[in-house]
Amino acid sequence: MILLCEFFALVMVSAINPHAHIDGEVYQLGARAWLDGMPIYQDLPPTQSGLSLPFIYPPFAAIVFTPLALVSKAKAVTAIMLVSHLALLSTLYVVLRAAPFSARRRERTMLLTAAVLPLATILEPVRETLTYAQINLVLMALVAIDSLWRIDGRRKLPYPRGLLIGIAAGLKLTPAVFLLLPLLRRDVRTIVTALVSFLGTVALGFLLAFDDARRFWLHEVLSSRDVSFGPQFEGDASIYAGNVSLRSLLAKLAVPEPWQTGALAVLILLAAALTVFGMLAALSPRTGKRDLPTALVLNAVFGLLISPISWSHHWVWIVPGLVLLFGKGYARRDWPLLIATALAAELYVIGPHWSVPQGEGKELTWGFFEHLIGNSYVYLGLGFLVYHAWRGFVDRKSGGLSDTPPLDSSPLDSTEQASARNS
Structure with a gap:
């Protein structure tokens, strides 16, 4: 079935x-x-x-x-x-x-x-x-x-951890943002492995395609191009509807310079603070079982928000994000979280940014509701960071009493676990 x-x-x-x-x-x-x-x-x-x-x-x-x-x-x-x-x-x-x-x-x-x-x-x-x-x-x-x-740690990895992150960054630079997770875990070995792996991909590029590698790392790596997806979708990448990032949000609002750069810096710092706090809370044993998947998705959402260009198809990380939210909500019987997750999932099915005027600068003519719809991924991403920062604060304050029971545990299991903690 x-x-x-x-x-x-x-x-x-x-x-x-x-x-x-x-x-x-x-x-x-x-x-x-x-x-x-x-x-x-x-x-x-x-x-x-x-x-x-x-x-x-x-x-x-x-x-x-x-x-x-x-x-x-x-x-x-x-x-x-x-x-x-x-x-x-x-x-x-x-x-x-x-x-x-x-x-x-x-x-x-x-x-x-x-x-x-x-x-x-x-x-x-x-x-x-x-x-x-x-x-x-x-x-x-x-x-x-x-x-x-x-x-x-019950079974050893067949390769040094960090190798695949380095390879991913070698294929497309943005996965380098995931070094934040081992950094917060103080996992120096993983960071070094990832960097060596990435540099290995760079070296291989120079070895097998020297002229192309020189052009990419000296010029193309910092280039910014207009969107050109045919006669219907053409224009500035920073304001295109399919670009859902903090920088694009400000560009669509037509915030002038230098205010746009200043506002972007403030938003990035705010997002960084929320991300780090949420990740540290997820990684802390004081709030129960370490929640590495949530820390990883928080890292991903932060990367998507701060990237100059985050096309909507880059937001595939919302798949594990929604799964984690639903799983926690179901295990805790947290109905507000389940309802919010269901509504967010519906928006991610629809892709509301495609329902507003777009291409050839039409994004600059958006009204209030069009901005709300067109930038919905950004607002949902910020909401994800805020929720987990708040959740981490609540869990720390309660001393980790909000542990999430396994999906296949019974209510009796959860009661016994709580009794064991209090004994």
């Missing part, structure tokens, strides 16, 4: 397909240019839909994408879809396995993972990732597995 639901979810998403898998095609074109000895960062051939799009990833990514260049677009997209689904499944599993409400039995966790998959597939960030044939789900899985797999 679950497989049937996922099949229909995938068919529905594929039928929508407004983007013709153009990002996957760009991966092909970039890799093919490298194989042919052509420049990666200029004058790539147009996609099958006639769009001339740049390759914006480090040279290491073009090297990794080489297998896609050896097959047709249909086969390449199929491969990306398959890997993306496996990545989403892997992320859900390690998050659910490490969550404070984790089911005691591994089989129960696997069943929950499979049950959540069809629901996750229809969320707008996941839909967009799949219809663009993007690698967001793969990057999320690399970070989640590296951060959460076998974290209890």
Whole structure:
């Protein structure tokens, strides 16, 4: 039944397909240019839909994408879809396995993972990732597995922790923000491993594509381009409706300089304070079982908010975020949290920012309600940070009495656990 639901979810998403898998095609074109000895960062051939799009990833990514260049677009997209689904499944599993409400039995966790998959597939960030044939789900899985797999220490990792985060940052720079988690955990070994792994990807890029690597790290890494998704969507990336970040919010509000830079700095500092407090609370044993998955998602939301460009399909981290909120709400029988999570999930299914005027500067004409709708991901992200900072404060004040029971525990189990703490 679950497989049937996922099949229909995938068919529905594929039928929508407004983007013709153009990002996957760009991966092909970039890799093919490298194989042919052509420049990666200029004058790539147009996609099958006639769009001339740049390759914006480090040279290491073009090297990794080489297998896609050896097959047709249909086969390449199929491969990306398959890997993306496996990545989403892997992320859900390690998050659910490490969550404070984790089911005691591994089989129960696997069943929950499979049950959540069809629901996750229809969320707008996941839909967009799949219809663009993007690698967001793969990057999320690399970070989640590296951060959460076998974290209890009962079984040793088959590789040094931090390796996958470094590789993810080598494919696309933004995963480097996840070094905040080992930093707060004072896990120097993981940080060093991630940095060495990342530098290894940079070195490999210079070794196999020297001219492209030099151009990327000296010029392309700081470049900012206009959006060009066809005649309907074209214009400044900072104000485009699909860009949902703090900087984009201020740009859409037409806040003039230098006030925009000042306001952005204040918002980033505020978001950083909320994130660090929430993460430290989640990592603290004083509030019960360490909640590493929540700390990781808080780290992710912070990165999405402060990035100059966070396309809505980058927000795939809301999948584990919603799962964690629902799991905690259900385990605690916290109905306000469950209702708020359900409403947030509905918004993430809809993708409300696509329902307002967009492209060619139309975002600058938004009224109050259009700003509220168009920037909803930003407000929900800030709300996620605020909630967990507040929750951490409450839990610390109560001395950790709000421990979350496992999903497969009975009310009697929870009562016995509370009695044991008080004895």
